[in-house]
Amino acid sequence: MTTTNNAMSQLSGNFNTFLTLLTTQLKNQDPTSPMDSNAFTQQLVMYSQVEQQIQSNDNLKTLIAQGASNAATMATSYLGKRVSILNGQASLSGGAANWTYNMSGAAAASTLTITDANGRIVYTGDAEKTAGNHQFTWDGKDNVGNALADGSYKLTVTAHDAAGNAVETAVASAGVVSQIDMTASPPKLILGNMQIDLGDVAAIAN
Secondary structure, three states, X not given: OHHHHHHHHHHHHHHHHHHHHHHHHHHOOOOOXXXXXXXXXXXXXXXXXXXXXXXXXXXXXXXXXXXXXXXXXXXXXXXXXEEXXXXXXXXXXXXXXXXXXXXOOOOOEEEEEEEOOOOOEEEEEEOOOXXXXXXXXXXXXXXXXXXXXXXXEEEEXXXXXXXXXEOOEEEEEEEEEEEEEOOOOOOEEEEOOEEEOHHHEEEEEO
16 A cells, blocks of 8 residues: 555656646747647646556555455364365374275276375375275375375375276365464465365365
8 A cells, every 4th residue: 555655646746747847838838839739648648547557556456455354264264174175185194194085987907196295206005996985094104114204195096997098086085174374375274284275175064
């Protein structure tokens, strides 16, 4: 708002200076050769356009601030609610992370791949091969038995049928929103040891 006020103040000062110069020119013009009005008419139009742009910018800032306030209000309504997410992420806490994955059809080969927050593969294993929903609980250990730190991990399921065609899969997880990170823009929901965006929420339950 201060920036807008400064811009309007500067524009007003320049406009007043312009009017003073214009008035002086008009008073002292040669009656037999009057000034061409096109030049100062164009400058008047220019000042009007700049003023409108400043006001538009101010209105846009107001709308952005209102949007951020609405997002914060919406985020707080998720506190204590159990939410489902479909981006493959889940929180590893106390040596366990849980997912549900769906196979659209039967598979001849299927693989589970877990990556950490940096995208590094930390675990691979065999997935179920039958169509439908399947539960998977990971104990937080990599393929050589090392216990990994609590945090956010992502499960990906890849599958192919006997002909080598890809079988469509989907991964979901759920958790209770324990905190809201208001320092982020937009605010983040905290589930266990991971943060998610409001847009990641697929379903809410009490």
